[in-house]
Amino acid sequence: MKKLLGFLMLFVFAAVMSYAAESTSDQGQAKAKIVSAATIAHQTGALDFGTIFKNTTGGTVTVQNAAAPAPAYSDVTAAGSAATSSDHFVLNNLDTGTIYSLAFTTSPITIAKEGDDTKIMSVALTLSDDLVTGVTTKDVYVGGTLTVNGNQDEGQYTGNYTVNLTY
Numbered sequence: 491m492k493k494l495l496g497f498l499m500l501f502v503f504a505a506v507m508s509y510a511a512e513s514t515s516d517q518g519q520a521k522a523k524i525v526s527a528a529t530i531a532h533q534t535g536a537l538d539f540g541t542i543f544k545n546t547t548g549g550t551v552t553v554q555n556a557a558a559p560a561p562a563y564s565d566v567t568a569a570g571s572a573a574t575s576s577d578h579f580v581l582n583n584l585d586t587g588t589i590y591s592l593a594f595t596t597s598p599i600t601i602a603k604e605g606d607d608t609k610i611m612s613v614a615l616t617l618s619d620d621l622v623t624g625v626t627t628k629d630v631y632v633g634g635t636l637t638v639n640g641n642q643d644e645g646q647y648t649g650n651y652t653v654n655l656t657y
Contacts, residue, residue: 540572555633
């Protein structure tokens, strides 16, 4: 019994000594940054391929994704001084430390003849910027290439597209 009591006392002493060992500590940090939600706003205007002469072979018109785009015609001809334009969006409330991604929901898109949506043309869209960072505001331009079919019906053609801002 004395041996058992001695062993028990030795065990208690060892347990107490192990809790008396050295210790140290340091502090961590928790933090958060609150920013305004970024916005994307369409400006007045549209991606406009201008007025194009009808022909039997078709062709393409390309409008650059820039503030003052120069159109390029392949196998089609502009009718007179056909004004063309890129489309324009403004991104606001951007945080300079965040990477923003821009993309179309769908591209190419279809534009249809007003009053007859069976008469269509295809537009492959392009963005001036698909990644934005380090700024608080940004102008973004949309350009594209319109494919005109041979003997395309005369008329006004329109369609819509969506630009998504993700961060």
